[in-house]
Amino acid sequence: MVPRSSERTPGFEGVRRILLVDCDMFFVQxxxxxDPQGAGKHPLLLVGGRSARGVITSASYAAREYGVRSGMxxxxxxxxxxxxxxxxxxxxxxxxxxxxxRDLLRELSPVVQAxxxxxxxxxxxxxxxxxxxxxxxxxxDRIRRVVRERTEIAVSLGGGTQRVVAKVATRAAxxxxxHVVPPGEEAAFMARLRLxxxxxxxxxxxxxxxxxxxxxxxxxxxxxxxWLTRWFGPSRGPWLWERVRGIDPSEVDxxxxxxxISSERTFFEDVGxxxxxxxxxxxxxxxVGGQLRAKELxxxxxxxxxxxxxxxxxQAGSTQSKGIETDRALFAVASSLLGELRHRRRTGARLxxxxxxxxxxxxxxxxxxxxxxxxxxxADVPRxxxxxxxxxxxxxxxxxxxxxxxxxxxxxxxxxxxxxxER
DNA sequence: TCTGGGGTCCTAGGACCC
DNA sequence: TCTGGGGTCCTAGGACCC
Numbered sequence: 001m002v003p004r005s006s007e008r009t010p011g012f013e014g015v016r017r018i019l020l021v022d023c024d025m026f027f028v029q030x031x032x033x034x035d036p037q038g039a040g041k042h043p044l045l046l047v048g049g050r051s052a053r054g055v056i057t058s059a060s061y062a063a064r065e066y067g068v069r070s071g072m073x074x075x076x077x078x079x080x081x082x083x084x085x086x087x088x089x090x091x092x093x094x095x096x097x098x099x100x101x102r103d104l105l106r107e108l109s110p111v112v113q114a115x116x117x118x119x120x121x122x123x124x125x126x127x128x129x130x131x132x133x134x135x136x137x138x139x140x141d142r143i144r145r146v147v148r149e150r151t152e153i154a155v156s157l158g159g160g161t162q163r164v165v166a167k168v169a170t171r172a173a174x175x176x177x178x179h180v181v182p183p184g185e186e187a188a189f190m191a192r193l194r195l196x197x198x199x200x201x202x203x204x205x206x207x208x209x210x211x212x213x214x215x216x217x218x219x220x221x222x223x224x225x226x227w228l229t230r231w232f233g234p235s236r237g238p239w240l241w242e243r244v245r246g247i248d249p250s251e252v253d254x255x256x257x258x259x260x261i262s263s264e265r266t267f268f269e270d271v272g273x274x275x276x277x278x279x280x281x282x283x284x285x286x287x288v289g290g291q292l293r294a295k296e297l298x299x300x301x302x303x304x305x306x307x308x309x310x311x312x313x314x315q316a317g318s319t320q321s322k323g324i325e326t327d328r329a330l331f332a333v334a335s336s337l338l339g340e341l342r343h344r345r346r347t348g349a350r351l352x353x354x355x356x357x358x359x360x361x362x363x364x365x366x367x368x369x370x371x372x373x374x375x376x377x378x379a380d381v382p383r384x385x386x387x388x389x390x391x392x393x394x395x396x397x398x399x400x401x402x403x404x405x406x407x408x409x410x411x412x413x414x415x416x417x418x419x420x421x422e423r
Numbered sequence: 424t425c426t427g428g429g430g431t432c433c434t435a436g437g438a439c440c441c
Numbered sequence: 442t443c444t445g446g447g448g449t450c451c452t453a454g455g456a457c458c459c
Contacts, residue, residue, distance in 0.1 A: 026459090048427075049427060049428090051427095052424090053425090053426085053427080054427065055426070055427045055428090056427090057427075057428085057459090058459095070459075071426085071427080071459090072424095072426095073424055073425065073426060073427095074424090074427095075424045075425085076424050076425085077424095078424090079424065089427095089428095115458090115459085116429090116430080116458075116459050117429085117459075118459070119458095119459075199457090199458075200456095200457070200458085201457090202456060202457050202458085203456085203457090204455080204456060204457085205456075205457090235433075235434090236433095258430095259430085259431070259432095260429095260430070260431080261429095261430095262428085262429070262430075263428085263429090264427085264428060264429085265427095265428085266426095266427060266428085301451085301452095303452095303453095311425085311426070313454085313455095314453085314454090315452095315453065315454080316452085316453080317451085317452060317453080318451095318452090319450085319451060319452085350426095351427090351428095353428090355430095
């Protein structure tokens with residue numbers, strides 16, 4: 001690659017130009033925008049579950065001063081910060097706002113990847129000429145301002161030649177700021193961190209690292225690759241060696257392909273009754289089925305997850321040779337799986353969930369006839385759990401979806417479903 | 424005051440095929 | 442009669458992220 005002109009894009013010629021756009025305390029921001037007279041007026045604002053078993057999804061910066069963190073049980077957060085106001089997650093508004101930010105970013109960058117509801121990676125590589133040599137820091141700041149103006153959402157941006165560097169830089173940028181790490185300074189930038197601040201290192205890995213006497217990135221960077229591999233395996237060893245140097249070969253991938261859809265609910269009180277669990281299961285299947293059909297997908301694998309009263313989490317899954325999409329078929333498989341899980345251990349459950357994966361496009365049905373017969377390996381589905389779904393059933397399910405879309409979710413539903421809010 | 428809900432990715436063993 | 446080997450798929454569980 002021929003360096004175009006170094007004074008126009010200082011330092012960034014011939015390397016990737018990656019930005020991470022991160023919405024500042026996204027759920028809090030959205031809650032305030034949606035309810036300016038209520039949530040908007042409380043500096044100490046917590047967003048999350050308000051039940052005895054709920055946790056905090058997001059806390060305002062003022063509330064964080066009191067030690068409140070996301071993922072913390074609401075009860076504990078209330079104890080730490082008694083004057084805080086707790087509001088529920090404005091889920092639909094968050095999805096809408098997230099979409100608005102993403103759509104705008106697509107106008108501003110050639111490659112956009114949504115990493116979560118409030119994080120978006122941009123690959124600005126190759127935009128130098130189009131942007132008339134605007135430096136990456138200036139680009140990041142411009143994007144920050146445009147997003148704020150056009151979507152009302154305050155964002156911070158981190159930038160660098162690698163995704164992991166952009167990610168860590170975002171923290172230095174918050175709130176409502178920009179931080180770009182120049183090419184060549186990745187390792188020095190990372191060396192200031194503790195290992196717990198590296199994305200991908202959680203409590204389990206951290207404990208393993210500490211057992212080897214490693215606490216900081218700088219300490220780890222001094223260890224040879226061979227030793228890291230010997231200690232942490234052929235996958236995580238080399239991975240760690242790269243990360244502590246700010247090396248991250250992963251690319252910003254704009255192709256969004258949903259891999260799974262799931263719905264789960266923690267009950268207000270443990271449920272031990274099988275019939276009650278079945279009713280809950282049906283409700284979850286309807287939720288997942290609706291999302292599946294809305295995305296014009298079918299699922300080959302159905303998974304049921306149960307969390308017992310003692311927090312032991314178990315799951316069972318089953319794969320069909322063909323994708324299914326109707327609530328009835330999903331429930332038939334899920335019900336059988338729940339039966340197995342309950343057979344193995346019949347005790348009070350605090351959570352029940354249904355997930356689908358191995359997703360195939362509805363439109364892929366034609367080829368599926370042939371692909372299905374060529375299925376190899378352990379594709380044999382346990383006999384009792386194979387479900388047949390007719391084209392007629394699918395047509396009806398989609399028609400029901402349309403009625404619900406027009407007249408509301410309550411318009412048509414199976415008699416046995418009990419919505420959580422009706423308890 | 425016990426631990427939400429939505430995801431992704433990895434591992435490891437067994438089945439099965441060539 | 443002592444056990445190959447590579448590849449893929451399925452399943453369960455776990456780690457991690459926001």
